[in-house]
Amino acid sequence: MNRLKSRALSLLTLLFALCFSLPVFAGSVSGASVTVYNSGRALVKETRSATLPQGMASVVFKNIPATIDPTSVRASAKGMQVLGVQYDYLPISPNNLLERYVGKELTVILPDPTDANARTLRKATLLSMSKQQGPVFLVGKEVYVGAYEALLLPELPADLQREPTLTLTTKNQTASKRDVRLSYLMGGLTWRADYTLSVNRAGDEAVLDAWATLDNSSGRGFSNASLKLVAGQVQRETGGRMLRKANVASMEYAMADAAPQPREEAFSQFHVYSVPGYVNLTEHGTRQTSLFAASGIKVKQQLVSRYHAGAGQQGGPVKQNVQASLTFANSEKNSLGNPMPSGLVRVFMPASDGDMLLAGESSIGHVGPGGEVKLTLGQAFDVTVERSQTSFRKLGKNSFEMSWSLSVVNGKKTPQELRLTDFYSGQWNIVKADRKYSKPDARSVQFDLTVPPTAGKKPMVVNYTVQVTY
Structure with missing residues (x-):
């Protein structure tokens, strides 16, 4: 019984300390390493600096991809113990907005019943919201179900977020500024090979140029990152958390300049290519890098x-x-x-x-x-x-x-x-x-x-x- 009381007291102390301590915001990313798989996901390793107090602290990371797998997050720093990981992201969308206005008053623009070409603004209470059947309004004393032009909401709900946030609950030995190493899996990054085979006039010999085409639709960009590409079908379980796919409004195509070819090596039953130097990956875009070239190929x-x-x-x-x-x-x-x-x-x-x-x-x-x-x-x-x-x-x-x-x-x-x-x-x-x-x-x-x-x-x-x- 004394042991249970001790654990309960420790938990209450932890919650009290977190509730009354100010969050610590981690700095910008440095030293990012991105490993991209054919399957459409990537392993990201990055370093961010944070000034940590002694004892308990909440460390907040911004600029987190919306396609992250929160269960894969791992963090470490000297003298820092991670007690918990929390991922928060409820994007601003029509459905999320209306779900939070059920039972509240808003303004709805309705067709004017006296003039087919006119519209009228009415105060209404949102009674229910269905993705399939749409909203139901209480206008005055009447229930309205039907077409509407638009909705005007008086304010943005506080729990909706413009960007994802990752929060670590940590316990630190001393108060100091230190580098926090963060790693996680994310979706929205994939790569494939593109080949150009140029055949000679006789039709019996060719030159082959191999390129890696990297597509980023995650909404998260990476600057001056080291890049690895894994070729092969790495097993991926589908029963876990589904990752939200970002909508791609436009794709930027940027052909990479001629550069030294990546170093290729065997990795388990797969192959990995280490791209030399550092690359910049835009939030939504396509980048190519040379894999290898060969000539004198008999076809x-x-x-x-x-x-x-x-x-x-x-x-x-x-x-x-x-x-x-x-x-x-x-x-x-x-x-x-x-x-x-x-x-x-x-x-x-x-x-x-x-x-x-x-x-x-x-x-x-x-x-x-x-x-x-x-x-x-x-x-x-x-x-x-x-x-x-x-x-x-x-x-x-x-x-x-x-x-x-x-x-x-x-x-x-x-x-x-x-x-x-x-x-x-x-x-x-x-x-x-x-x-x-x-x-x-x-x-x-x-x-x-x-x-x-x-x-x-x-x-x-x-x-x-x-x-x-x-």
């Missing part, structure tokens, strides 16, 4: 057409899409071998006058050293594939045989590499084919063709028969 261009065959009889010809693709190996032998974070690859190729034009865009996932990059650039214009089912017969209750004839037209003046891939379910077997084929996996048959120019000539034809059991 292979190919046309690909895929078809998923059904299990029934089909009539009439079927036109297939033919996609232009480009592949290259991410290996040291191919002048690369760098970790390639997920992002967008823009491919440029030269026109007849040498002018480099956009030939397609394709997204890639994370590609590690030794992997292969596969890009789909768009639909071919001059090469077409049309197929017809030339025969179909049932072999049993769950089996059948069918024959296909694929007609390939190449309207270009040069031969084109084309890969035809057909997909089947169940057990299947090619019983006859007039072109060489392969089976890359259990579901597909593949024909790799070099299609000569066919303008004014007969198209190239591929015929084969397949038996399927399902």
Whole structure:
């Protein structure tokens, strides 16, 4: 019992000390370090100076991002013990304003019942507020539910805040000015990779420029901050506190000047890039920094057409899409071998006058050293594939045989590499084919063709028969 009384007395002493002590406001940020993840959040470490009294104190931090995760806040300073962390932010919004005026008087601008083009100002009491159905007013002795022009509130509720605030409850050994180190996770910061692949006139070699594109929509800027970028999908639990997303009114695009490339290193099962020097991140904006560049990359261009065959009889010809693709190996032998974070690859190729034009865009996932990059650039214009089912017969209750004839037209003046891939379910077997084929996996048959120019000539034809059991 004496122990419980002692704890209760200590708690009352703490509350009394805090109630009658003036808050201490921390200074501006210095030495900020920002680590940004692909997932849309960042780890921030910063230092702020504060003059702390001896004993109990409330240390208030302003300029806190609205997208902060309060449960991740950690603070430390020499001779300072953190007893509690409190995050306060109730933004000024129409719903928050009206919720605090329920039961209070305000002025509402209503349509004038005697003149369709006129408006009238009426004093009213807000009876209730619903986000879905709107407000209900008591005007005089009548309850009004309906359209209104605007609302005029006599004053701003005291608990609404223009900016977030973080308050630490601390116990300090001595009174002195000291640096408080603060770390926290926040949302609204994300990054991705953007690649520019410039292919030579022959179409077999390219130069690759890799950039990190950093987007900040958090409403919090960082000046002279050190920056790290983590590539990879770091596990994130979704059951915690939802972070408020800031509205982006405008995006400022600022291309970074040429600078030394970031230092890349392995981190757990991920990769981290340390950007040299210090950067400035605006409250709402986009910034790019170079990751790496490589030249002399051997690339292979190919046309690909895929078809998923059904299990029934089909009539009439079927036109297939033919996609232009480009592949290259991410290996040291191919002048690369760098970790390639997920992002967008823009491919440029030269026109007849040498002018480099956009030939397609394709997204890639994370590609590690030794992997292969596969890009789909768009639909071919001059090469077409049309197929017809030339025969179909049932072999049993769950089996059948069918024959296909694929007609390939190449309207270009040069031969084109084309890969035809057909997909089947169940057990299947090619019983006859007039072109060489392969089976890359259990579901597909593949024909790799070099299609000569066919303008004014007969198209190239591929015929084969397949038996399927399902």
